[in-house]
Amino acid sequence: MEIIKSAGVEDVLKTLGRPFVQKVFCVLAAFNKMSARELEKKTSLSARTVYDALTLLERAGLIERKERGVYAVASNRSAKLFGEAYHHLLVAGLAEELTRIMRAAESIEADNEDERRTLLDELETLAKDYGDIIEREFPRAIQEIFLSLSGK
């Protein structure tokens, strides 16, 4: 256990144990590199919270500052492994969410305008926050779900 402790694993796990830090790391891992301002938009966290998360992540060796104001997953092996794991989790979460909307769109009654609007709004939020990742991982998924909903 001492070896694990000295290798910094405990610090990493402790850092990632905080939900707001996880959120920032997850988005950073998916988008490769991003500025603090962009992270605020993508995570809907305050500037202060993003700043705190970045400080903790940097201290734990999980991220590094690339250029002025831009952060990326650090180039060391464990940071890369954690980054990949978080990216996969995000993609799996997106697949689940898109499938839920797709299935709901499938069973929606044509005259249920409220439900249709709710699903379209949910899709809009996903497109806003994760559109680039969705398009890369699930090409045309946003388009097909939208067309299915708008055609009802």
Added chain:
Amino acid sequence: MRIDSIAKKTYREALSAIREVLGVQVQECELFIVEKRELPQIKPSLGERPHIMNFLRGFYEAEWNTIFVVSGYEDDFQTILHEALHSNSCLHPSNSPFWIREGLTETFTEHVLLRKGLSYSGNLLLKEELNFWRGMFKKHREKIIEAYFSKNLKKCYTILAEVTGISHLEKKAFTEI
């Protein structure tokens, strides 16, 4: 909105590929290039949802028998092929469930692309639906083609019910299959 020679060329190549690979007669419809800012005029719900709009590539509007290709995707063969298939089928969003309409269209899109030696960027969200229709297509190729390209919706569903062994499948969600 405008007519575009590159998109027209891509579209004609797509129609020709459908004819060649699937052996069916296909009709040409109208095709326009549309700028993103013009999309809310065609799909009003996009006016309030600009982020969805960013990810539209093209679509077929059955009411106007027209394919709209979003500017920038004039030579996107997969998108235009997919919409060309929709335009020749009686299955549309207003009369068919997503899993049947998109499942079959994706199955044909994939089949035509691969037979033409082109790559297919899979729709991973429809993985199970695609597997279902791929299996059906493998076993009942001619019947599935006949159903999809039929001009008669009732006939289309009758054939699909016959090959799948599922009655009233158009009223069922994929999770019930």
